[in-house]
Every structure is written in C-alpha cells, then in structure tokens.
Amino acid sequence: MYEKIWDSHLVCEPSGQAPLLYVDRHLMHEVTSPQAFEGLRLANRKVRNPHSILATMDHCVPTKDRDKPIADPIARKQVDVMADNCRENNLNLYDLKNPNNGVIHIVVPEHGFVHPGMVAVCGDSHTATHGAFGALAFGIGTSEVEHVMATQCLPQKKSKTMLVRVDGVLSRYCTAKDITLAIIGKIGTAGGTGYVIEYAGEAIEALSMEGRMTLCNMAIEAGARAGLVAPDQKTYDYLQGREYAPKEQAWEQALAYWKSLPSDDGAEFDTMVTLDAAEIAPQVTWGTSPEQVVSVNSTVPDPDSFNDDGKRLACEQALKYMDLKPNTRITDIPIEYVFIGSCTNGRIEDLRSAAAVAKGTKVADGVTAILVPGSYQVKQQAEQEGLAKIFKDAGWEWRDPGCSMCLAMNGDELKSGQRCASTSNRNFEGRQGKGGRTHLVSPAMAAAAAAAGHFVDIRDMQ
Amino acid sequence: MQPYEKHQSIAALMNRSNVDTDQIIAKQFLKKVERTGFGIHLFHDWRYLDDGTDNPEFELNNPAFKGAKILVTGDNFGCGSSREHAPWAIADYGFNTIISTSYADIFYNNCFKNSILPIVVDKARLTDLMQEISANQGVQFTVDLKNQQVKTPGGNDFTFQIDPFRKENLLKGLDDIGSTLKNIDQIDAYEVQHKQRYPWLWVS
Numbered sequence: 001m002y003e004k005i006w007d008s009h010l011v012c013e014p015s016g017q018a019p020l021l022y023v024d025r026h027l028m029h030e031v032t033s034p035q036a037f038e039g040l041r042l043a044n045r046k047v048r049n050p051h052s053i054l055a056t057m058d059h060c061v062p063t064k065d066r067d068k069p070i071a072d073p074i075a076r077k078q079v080d081v082m083a084d085n086c087r088e089n090n091l092n093l094y095d096l097k098n099p100n101n102g103v104i105h106i107v108v109p110e111h112g113f114v115h116p117g118m119v120a121v122c123g124d125s126h127t128a129t130h131g132a133f134g135a136l137a138f139g140i141g142t143s144e145v146e147h148v149m150a151t152q153c154l155p156q157k158k159s160k161t162m163l164v165r166v167d168g169v170l171s172r173y174c175t176a177k178d179i180t181l182a183i184i185g186k187i188g189t190a191g192g193t194g195y196v197i198e199y200a201g202e203a204i205e206a207l208s209m210e211g212r213m214t215l216c217n218m219a220i221e222a223g224a225r226a227g228l229v230a231p232d233q234k235t236y237d238y239l240q241g242r243e244y245a246p247k248e249q250a251w252e253q254a255l256a257y258w259k260s261l262p263s264d265d266g267a268e269f270d271t272m273v274t275l276d277a278a279e280i281a282p283q284v285t286w287g288t289s290p291e292q293v294v295s296v297n298s299t300v301p302d303p304d305s306f307n308d309d310g311k312r313l314a315c316e317q318a319l320k321y322m323d324l325k326p327n328t329r330i331t332d333i334p335i336e337y338v339f340i341g342s343c344t345n346g347r348i349e350d351l352r353s354a355a356a357v358a359k360g361t362k363v364a365d366g367v368t369a370i371l372v373p374g375s376y377q378v379k380q381q382a383e384q385e386g387l388a389k390i391f392k393d394a395g396w397e398w399r400d401p402g403c404s405m406c407l408a409m410n411g412d413e414l415k416s417g418q419r420c421a422s423t424s425n426r427n428f429e430g431r432q433g434k435g436g437r438t439h440l441v442s443p444a445m446a447a448a449a450a451a452a453g454h455f456v457d458i459r460d461m462q
Numbered sequence: 463m464q465p466y467e468k469h470q471s472i473a474a475l476m477n478r479s480n481v482d483t484d485q486i487i488a489k490q491f492l493k494k495v496e497r498t499g500f501g502i503h504l505f506h507d508w509r510y511l512d513d514g515t516d517n518p519e520f521e522l523n524n525p526a527f528k529g530a531k532i533l534v535t536g537d538n539f540g541c542g543s544s545r546e547h548a549p550w551a552i553a554d555y556g557f558n559t560i561i562s563t564s565y566a567d568i569f570y571n572n573c574f575k576n577s578i579l580p581i582v583v584d585k586a587r588l589t590d591l592m593q594e595i596s597a598n599q600g601v602q603f604t605v606d607l608k609n610q611q612v613k614t615p616g617g618n619d620f621t622f623q624i625d626p627f628r629k630e631n632l633l634k635g636l637d638d639i640g641s642t643l644k645n646i647d648q649i650d651a652y653e654v655q656h657k658q659r660y661p662w663l664w665v666s
C-alpha cells in the first residue's frame with residue numbers, strides 16, 4: 001500500500017536530489033507554523049494551494065474560562081499570529097470561537113479532510129493518526145511546513161516497510177491503546193525507525209475507525225515515519241457524508257480508487273512482526289519511554305532483568321525519576337492525577353469506554369481527574385449522550401477541547417512529584433510538567449484508576 | 463543558510479541515550495514566534511537548577527566544553543516530537559555537528575535544514591570517541607565534510623557516510639525550497655495530471 005501511494009505521488013526524481021513527493025493535505029496548528037510563515041514572507045513566497053490547508057488552535061490554548069482573554073501573553077501572541085497568518089493567506093482556520101475547534105488530529109477526521117490514498121503532512125509528529133484511513137500521513141518540521149506551503153511538495157527518501165500483524169481476538173477490556181503500547185513494548189521506540197508500518201490482521205480489522213486512529217497515532221512512538229491501515233467498509237462508512245468527503249458521482253469514483261489501495265496478496269515487506277491479540281492485557285507504562293511498558297497484572301521490572309546494558313541503565317534512570325521500586329505490583333502504584341484526552345484518546349469512543357467504567361463511581365480522595373474532549377464536536381456529543389453528566393457526577397472536571405496535559409503547554413500540568421494516569425502518548429521526563437510522573441494507559445484504565453486511587457486490572461471489575 | 467565549512471573545535475561529551483526533544487527544548491519555550499534565541503533554553507531542565515543558576519553536575523556546564531561546536535552523545539538522539547525548535551536551539555547554542563550511533567528520523571531531517579551535520583558512527587567508534595574526550599577534556603576534533611572525515615588527536619580518525627544531495631546543500635548553504643523550485647515545471651505538470659486523475663481531492 002505504501003508503494004502504491006508513493007508511486008502515485010511521485011512528482012519527479014531530479015538527479016542529485018531526493019525524489020519530490022506531492023502533498024494533498026496540509027494540517028496546521030499555532031506552535032510549529034509561525035516561523036514558517038515568517039520564512040515565506042522573508043523570501044517573498046506565497047502559499048501555493050491554500051485549499052490544501054486546514055488549521056486549528058490546540059496546543060497552547062486554555063481548556064477553561066475560554067470566554068476570557070488568554071492569560072499567558074506569549075500563548076496569546078501565538079494564537080493571534082496564527083489568526084493573522086491564516087487571514088492573510090486565506091486559510092481555513094477553526095479558531096477558539098469556532099464550533100469545529102479542537103485538537104488537529106481529532107478535527108481533521110471529523111470533517112473527512114483526509115481520505116485513503118492521500119499524502120498528508122503536519123508540523124506535528126502525531127500526524128501518523130491519519131494512516132488509519134489508509135493515507136500516508138507523517139509529521140514534518142517547521143522548515144518543511146514552509147516548504148510545503150511554497151511548493152506543495154517535499155523532498156523525501158523512500159522508507160522501508162514493516163508489516164505488523166495482530167491476529168486473534170482482543171479481550172473485552174482491552175483497546176487499541178493496549179495493542180499499540182504492546183507493539184511498542186515489543187519492538188521498542190526505535191524499532192520502527194526508517195520504516196512505514198502497515199497494521200493488518202483480524203484484530204486490526206475488528207477495530208473501529210477511532211481505534212485505528214489511536215493505533216496509528218502512536219506509530220511514531222515506535223519510531224516509524226507513519227502507520228497505515230488498509231481502507232475497508234468501515235473507512236468508507238465513516239467518511240461518507242462528512243464535509244470534505246467526495247459527493248455523488250465523485251464518491252463512486254473515489255470509492256473505486258480506494259478499493260484498489262490495499263496491499264496485494266503476497267506483497268513483500270522488509271520486516272514482519274506478529275502479535276496475538278488474545279495475549280494482550282491492559283498495558284501500563286512504568287518508565288519514561290513508551291517502550292517501558294508492562295501488563296497491568298505484572299510488576300515493575302528489576303534493572304538487573306535486562307541483559308542489554310543500555311536498557312538496564314535506562315531502567316535504573318527511569319525508576320529513579322518515577323520514584324518506583326523494582327518488583328512493585330503495578331496495581332499497588334497510587335496516583336494523584338488522571339488525564340483523559342489528547343489526539344490519542346480524546347474521541348467519543350474513548351469517552352464512552354471511560355464513562356462505562358466511571359459510571360456510579362467517585363474520584364478517589366486526593367485525586368484530581370480532568371476530562372478534556374478532543375474537540376467541541378466530541379464535547380457536544382458526549383453531553384448529548386449523557387457522558388458528561390456521568391463524569392461530573394463522579395467528580396471529574398469537564399473541560400473545553402485542546403492538547404492540555406498531553407504536553408502541558410497551556411497551564412494544565414502536574415506539579416513536581418505528582419503521579420498521573422494519562423491517556424496521552426508520551427511519558428517522557430517532564431512532559432506533563434517538570435518532575436511530573438506519567439503512566440500511559442487506555443481511557444477505561446484511567447477511569448478505573450481515578451476511582452480507586454491506584455491502578456486496577458479492569459478485567460477484575462464486574 | 464550558512465555554508466558548512468571544515469573546522470576544528472572542541473568536542474563536548476554528553477553520555478546519555480534516547481535524549482528526546484522535550485529534553486532538548488522544553489515546551490515552555492515553544493511559544494516564541496521567531497526562529498532565534500532558543501540557545502539559552504537548550505537542555506533547560508538538566509542545565510539549570512531550580513533557582514536559575516547553572517547546574518554544575520550537567521555535562522555541558524563543564525568549563526572544558528565551553529565553545530564546543532561538536533556534540534558527542536548516545537543512541538537515538540532527538541527522539542520524540544517533530545519540533546524544529548530542537549535543532550534551532552542546538553544551532554543557536556553553537557553546535558554544528560553531532561556524533562551518535564543513531565537519530566530519530568524527523569530530528570535527523572531537521573538538522574540538515576539548520577546547517578547541522580549529524581554524523582552516524584558505530585557503537586565501538588562512539589565508545590572510543592567518548593573515552594578520548596573523557597581522558598582529555600577540551601580535546602578538539604577536526605570535521606571535514608567535503609572529504610567525509612573526522613580526525614582526532616587521539617588517532618580515532620574515521621570517515622562517515624552521508625547522502626550526496628544533503629552534503630552538497632550543507633556545503634553550499636542551499637535552501638531546500640530553492641532547489642525544489644528548480645523543478646517547478648514538473649510540479650505544475652504533475653498537478654494538472656493529478657487533478658484529472660483524482661478530481662475529488664480538490665477542495666474549492
């Protein structure tokens with residue numbers, strides 16, 4: 001599939017230069033774009049195809065008191081600069097007042113902006129999310145943002161291909177998040193470097209579109225350039241009727257093309273990895289890298305259990321930072337904070353699965369739990385379905401959409417030493433606030449931890 | 463962009479693996495709308511103590527490494543987010559060369575856009591280089607991109623691989639957009655054909 005998309009987007013292979021790949025969709029947010037617009041202006045260049053761009057404000061925006069001006073003057077400036085840049089260049093922007101506002105990788109699928117077979121880029125590493133639609137989607141740096149705006153192309157090196165097959169049936173309480181963490185645990189955070197991963201197998205086909213987005217979202221955490229899932233009936237059903245989806249005759253034409261995209265039987269991959277979904281338990285990270293992950297029913301590893309020197313040292317450092325002792329049972333680790341949200345797990349399905357667990361519970365004493373929907377649409381839908389009430393009744397804070405504690409740029413952050421169960425994608429040192437300790441989990445696991453005050457194996461709950 | 467020239471300079475040692483972009487430039491510094499001025503924030507959480515003074519334990523605060531242009535560091539450098547603020551901070555601090563066994567993809571690409579040369583060496587070579595620096599802090603290496611060579615006083619000389627196109631651009635200080643736009647006719651022609659094949663892609 002990667003090869004098909006590559007071939008259909010290859011503009012030319014100039015001698016002595018990297019091949020030029022054509023870009024269909026360019027997604028944008030306020031943090032990685034201002035310097036690109038500055039560069040364009042300085043070089044007196046224009047945006048080549050303004051319609052290929054969809055922009056939002058998400059990274060540094062507050063998730064409460066939205067009616068007041070943004071308190072942080074630098075964040076306010078960034079948001080204002082974004083609005084000016086979009087206006088000057090005639091770009092479609094979902095600003096903070098827009099009912100379509102939300103995290104970029106949540107709002108783009110909501111509007112059907114990325115389709116199968118496309119090449120999509122964004123100055124954000126979690127662009128891989130859109131691979132769920134069978135589009136080649138990857139993160140780029142700010143210079144490349146400028147490059148795409150000016151030329152609609154990117155010089156690219158062809159990646160190697162990796163097939164990750166997950167067969168079998170996932171146990172009832174496990175989710176796409178657990179699959180993706182289990183894969184990273186298996187291949188490591190550099191395991192996918194230089195590759196585009198194609199996910200396939202029974203367990204992947206069984207995932208909803210939301211689940212596939214969660215899965216592909218974290219392809220980058222395995223080091224891969226992008227993740228891909230072959231489009232199927234679920235993909236078409238999801239897209240049909242959305243704002244930017246093809247209509248009428250164009251739909252039929254598009255559909256015929258999309259059906260030609262999946263990898264041919266017997267297609268060759270440079271590497272193959274297989275997992276059995278039935279063996280995947282709910283996952284919890286214990287360290288400061290997403291590969292430092294175990295099943296909830298096991299224990300924090302002992303550094304001496306690693307044969308590799310680098311891994312042993314990394315384990316020691318992580319345990320020190322995380323203030324954890326080897327062999328502690330995961331379910332004995334107390335937490336003080338819970339965050340549900342982000343482009344990994346801020347979709348309606350995530351909120352539903354968390355609400356199913358949170359229903360009738362109370363957030364444990366001493367725990368702060370915040371729920372940050374991925375977009376206003378998600379927020380509104382959750383309110384209509386009565387999910388918001390479940391969370392509020394249980395003592396959760398119900399916020400406005402944004403990246404929030406996924407990267408803690410907007411003021412939502414942990415205090416030093418606080419421990420958090422988080423549905424986001426990175427547990428790096430300081431990611432959620434200096435000295436903050438992050439454990440990555442699925443939404444249902446986060447909701448269970450909020451009620452218990454420590455991690456719980458949700459398979460044991462009735 | 464600055465052309466990358468042959469130079470001799472201090473090699474600083476930071477023996478850590480999986481240094482991620484959050485460590486290189488912490489998110490509280492990402493809100494600027496310019497490209498410059500990130501150097502003082504490089505490795506902030508490691509480099510400064512809570513009261514804002516230099517952390518004497520942090521490798522790069524070692525006076526012997528002052529003015530270093532070469533950073534020698536552990537595996538998988540630059541993993542994490544795609545933020546180009548990371549190479550901006552590294553370049554603004556004064557580094558123009560990194561030596562490691564591996565880099566995260568996006569970070570590696572971003573280096574070339576900011577006149578930084580990321581050199582890949584094997585594990586054994588890296589260990590030798592690290593030992594040489596530890597034994598002789600402030601030692602100067604010579605980096606010659608044209609001949610793809612690094613020379614060290616301790617005799618750990620080696621040649622390295624680099625994509626010829628990237629090498630050319632670094633040496634000439636060429637901007638990527640400029641070189642892409644040399645192919646503008648082909649881009650125009652491709653776009654016309656792309657529109658015919660996939661008309662539904664076009665938002666109007």
Ligand code: SF4
Pocket residue numbers: 058059103104105124126342343344402403406407424425
């Ligand atoms: S939610 Fe987190 S990972 Fe997603 S775009 Fe925002 S900061 Fe990036």
